[in-house]
Amino acid sequence: xxxxxxxxxxxxxxxxxxxxxxxxxxxxxVECASDGKAAAHCLSEKEYLIILMxxxxxxxxxxxxxxKLRTHSNTPVICLSAKSGIxxxxxxxxxxxxxxxxxPFDLDEVLVRMEVVLRxxxxxxIAREEDRKKVYSCGDLRYYPLEHRVExxxxxxxxxxxxxxxxxxxxxxxxxxxxxxxLYESVWQSExxxxxxxxxxxxxxxxxxxxKVTGQDYIETVWGIGYRLKxxxx
Numbered sequence: 001x002x003x004x005x006x007x008x009x010x011x012x013x014x015x016x017x018x019x020x021x022x023x024x025x026x027x028x029x030v031e032c033a034s035d036g037k038a039a040a041h042c043l044s045e046k047e048y049l050i051i052l053m054x055x056x057x058x059x060x061x062x063x064x065x066x067x068k069l070r071t072h073s074n075t076p077v078i079c080l081s082a083k084s085g086i087x088x089x090x091x092x093x094x095x096x097x098x099x100x101x102x103x104p105f106d107l108d109e110v111l112v113r114m115e116v117v118l119r120x121x122x123x124x125x126i127a128r129e130e131d132r133k134k135v136y137s138c139g140d141l142r143y144y145p146l147e148h149r150v151e152x153x154x155x156x157x158x159x160x161x162x163x164x165x166x167x168x169x170x171x172x173x174x175x176x177x178x179x180x181x182x183l184y185e186s187v188w189q190s191e192x193x194x195x196x197x198x199x200x201x202x203x204x205x206x207x208x209x210x211x212k213v214t215g216q217d218y219i220e221t222v223w224g225i226g227y228r229l230k231x232x233x234x
Contacts, residue, residue: 004027004028004029004049005028005029005030005031005046005048005049006023006028006029006030006031006048006049006050006051006052006114007030007031007032007033007039007042007043007048007050007051007052008020008023008030008031008032008033008051008052009032009033009036009039009051009052009053009054009057009062009065010032010033010034010052010054010080011034011035011054011056011057011058012054013034015054015080015103016032016034018107019052019107019110020032022107022110022111023111026111028049031048034058035057035058035059035060036057036058036059036060036061036062036064036065037058037059037060039053039057039060039065040060040065040068043065043068043069043073047073047075048075049075049076049118050075050076050077050078050114050117050118051069051075051076051077051078052078052080052110052114053065053066053077053078053079053080053097054079054080054081055079055080055081055083055088055092056081056082056083062079062081062092063091063092063095066079066092066095066096066097067095067096069096070095070096070158070160071158072158073158074148074158074159074160074161074164076098076117076118076160076161077096077097077098078097078098078099078100078101078110078113078114078117079092079097079099079100079101080101080103080105080110081100081101081102081103082102082103084102086197090197090201093198093201093202093205094201094204094205096160096205097160098117098160098161098162099113099116099117101113116188116189116190117161119189134146136167136168136171136172137171138171138174138218138229139216140152140153140214141210141214141218143164143167143168143171145168148161148164150164150167152210152213152214155213157209157210157213158209159206159209160202160205162187162188162202163202163205163206163209165186165187166183166187166202166203166206167206167210169183169186169187170218170219170227170228170229171229173229174228174229175228175229176228177222177225177226177227177228178226178227178228179225179226180192180195180199180200180226182226183199183203183226183227184198184199203219203227206219207219216230217230218230
């Protein structure tokens with residue numbers, strides 16, 4: 001896989017062409033799919049660095065594509081949508097999207113948001129030798145940061161990029177209680193201004209996925225403060 005291939009899934013040709021031209025100017029290789037079926041075919045054939053996904057698509061919706069993708073892949077997904085409702089945004093984040101950008105959008109903002117999502121991915125730099133051997137653990141839960149892989153007793157747990165970054169923070173500092181501002185600024189790499197439920201949704205998704213496989217609660221809420229790794233594991 002070319003490390004800079006971006007998939008744009010957008011049924012409006014003018015928007016797709018505009019994004020494609022802009023990203024190619026910034027050094028990315030771009031492929032486009034104009035409907036859900038074409039996108040599903042692309043995703044079955046290869047992996048991409050990141051996906052820019054419209055929600056309202058012919059044949060198969062963006063939401064359906066994200067849900068299917070998350071059963072086997074952690075490829076970052078940024079949704080592009082004219083739907084401004086907070087319920088829509090939260091629902092898409094719950095499905096596994098990494099970010100959500102409202103239409104009409106600024107091209108420079110799209111590029112910055114892409115770079116933020118990719119910053120801590122395995123394609124963003126060369127790992128140091130010590131990172132190649134690094135493994136975080138809590139009980140039988142293991143996280144291999146270089147491989148972006150989470151396992152419990154040999155069974156892999158599929159997490160989004162943001163969920164992996166949150167888990168890594170908790171495992172790195174198991175005794176620390178993180179405020180929502182701590183988590184947002186560490187993972188989203190931007191200043192935390194107000195509560196918009198983003199952190200709650202991602203932490204809730206992470207908890208649910210871990211518990212579904214392990215049967216345990218690995219993250220606990222410290223009321224009025226934030227979240228931390230749960231101390232006692234069976």
